[in-house]
Amino acid sequence: MSAFRAPSRRPRAALVRTSRRRPRFAFAAAAVLVAGSTALAGCAPASSSGSGGSNAGPITIGMSLPLTGPAADVAKAGYQGYELWASQVNASGGLLGRQVKLDVLDDGMDPNQTTTDYTRLISQDHVGLLLGTFSSLLNAPASAVAARNQMLYVEPSGGATSLFQRGFTDLFFAQPGTTASLPNQFLAWFSSLPADQRPKTAAYLTQDDPSASPAISVFVSKLQALGVTTVYNQTYDPSTSNFDSIAAAVVHAQPQMIIQGSVTDDGAQFARSLEKLNYSPKILFQTNSPTDATYPSAIGTTDTDGVFTAEAWSAAAKYPGNAAFVTAYSNKFGTAPTEDAANSYTAGQVLEAAVKAVGKLDQKALAAWLHTHSVDTIVGPLTWDSTGDPQGSLMLAQWQNGTLQVIDPQTAATTKTVVFPKPAWKS
The missing domain is CATH 3.40.50.2300 (Response regulator)
Structure with missing residues (x-):
């Protein structure tokens, strides 16, 4: 589970637009893509296809991270874990034959802004998939937005037991265990x-x-x-x-x-x-x-x-792929990975496994597959109960x-x- 750490300098990125005075960052594994206007659309259920644009274009994966504020170090390392995962997916042909693009907003560690950001990603940006943010504080409102819009939500941290007592069926925690x-x-x-x-x-x-x-x-x-x-x-x-x-x-x-x-x-x-x-x-x-x-x-x-x-x-854990992750991360960023980076990479692995198995961006089918299958990750095999609570420790x-x-x-x-x-x- 992730911890908050002292602020760091702002993560490297290209500023392309703002969300309630906080900077917006759009990241791609190969290039930075500039997005459109800033209007916030209403919250409406996502379609089952969730294409995130033309079927011939990239699959856009949305998330809101505390890139500034008291959890900036967590977000920086966590984003880098996501970035490494995306770059490896794209290098191996993408998902469903399409490249993936990470569309990231900065919430400044504000739960209200997190709600606004995930609503925006779904209803305005029309992202095809979602990945989670950091801490139970932020993942609680973010996962609620995802649930209202019937979208799969895989979170890298946020293990408070209360998150899994709300009856959500599309929330999955990408760690071996929770607070309990x-x-x-x-x-x-x-x-x-x-x-x-x-x-x-x-x-x-x-x-x-x-x-x-x-x-x-x-x-x-x-x-x-x-x-x-x-x-x-x-x-x-x-x-x-x-x-x-x-x-x-x-x-x-x-x-x-x-x-x-x-x-x-x-x-x-x-x-x-x-x-x-x-x-x-x-x-x-x-x-x-x-x-x-x-x-x-x-x-x-x-x-x-x-x-x-x-x-x-x-x-040092001997799970398949873990040593390769450590080497790849160290080579890409010039420093050893943190647990936060590994948690994000694991969340990406979970999302990738579901998409590849289902063969389409059908949110309900993706969640149903994860509820009934095990996913091999760098933290070992993960399985979940009906609430998305992982069945390990x-x-x-x-x-x-x-x-x-x-x-x-x-x-x-x-x-x-x-x-x-x-x-x-x-x-």
């Missing part, structure tokens, strides 16, 4: 420990976030069922930047295990506060933050040792000697070693 299943691999490992070695007390803290908070609730209930006593439980505001007082309260409770629902650099900030107090629990699990490339430098590489997290994708990972290693599942594991208990802080 995020703790599964950790809980399986924890349960495998001899009873006398398991931590008996736990502290929980989480950012008030639609993905992080529900995941921590699952941890609390399932660990309590395993006999772990809760000694601290707090939800903090997303604007929290200083965790010294929260860390002091946690330390006062003396938990043997700490579980944090972190979203961005709040995980590193809290870890630094624990370092100041020289308090190291037997187990420290943080969502999202430890998968960020800046995490080791933020808390000190030696102090990452033993920190657990969950991730949807690993560069995220990987359990742990920082070991400066490298984020996959512990479970065994099909993706990069090590057989688990660091337990967590070593003392070194800095």
Whole structure:
């Protein structure tokens, strides 16, 4: 699942028009295409053919991404994952014998603008297909627009359980698991420990976030069922930047295990506060933050040792096509792919598999095919229930000697070693 990160410079692109004062970008795998006027048409159901223009022309795939604002880094890497997928599709002959064009709007991380953008893509631009944006915050309104227009919607992130409780039949999450299943691999490992070695007390803290908070609730209930006593439980505001007082309260409770629902650099900030107090629990699990490339430098590489997290994708996982994806992305963009880039690439793979299998842009047929078939991707085979909730779980990972290693599942594991208990802080 994707996390928000600090703003970055605007992604490279050609400005071609605006949407409510935010820049619009039209990307093609081979060239930038200029679009037309800015009027917003009414919302009407898409036709089953969804051609996105002449059948002889390109298939236009629409999306709205937070290319500016607080999630710009996520969007940049995510767009590059989409761009790599599109370029590879086009190099191999396109979809249904037609090239694909990515038609992208910038929502600036504004859910209202996301609604406007996806409405515009469908009713004004008449895109043939849709791909999702980032975070549950944005994917919730975007997928609702897609559902009203009876269009397939494959999202690269946005694993809040609530997204899959709205009765939508055309929404699909392109990760192995959602918020509800995020703790599964950790809980399986924890349960495998001899009873006398398991931590008996736990502290929980989480950012008030639609993905992080529900995941921590699952941890609390399932660990309590395993006999772990809760000694601290707090939800903090997303604007929290200083965790010294929260860390002091946690330390006062003396938990043997700490579980944090972190979203961005709040995980590193809290870890630094624990370092100041020289308090190291037997187990420290943080969502999202430890998968960020800046995490080791933020808390000190030696102090990452033993920190657990969950991730949807690993560069070292042995799933078919994953190594080729890492190489292709690195060659194209001059940097290693992030999880956000991989999630977008995976969403493209899911969409591609459905279109090729169905043989036409029939939105209902595409969704029906995905509900009844497995798709091989760089994060492993994906299947979905009737709500689009993937029937798997995220990987359990742990920082070991400066490298984020996959512990479970065994099909993706990069090590057989688990660091337990967590070593003392070194800095």
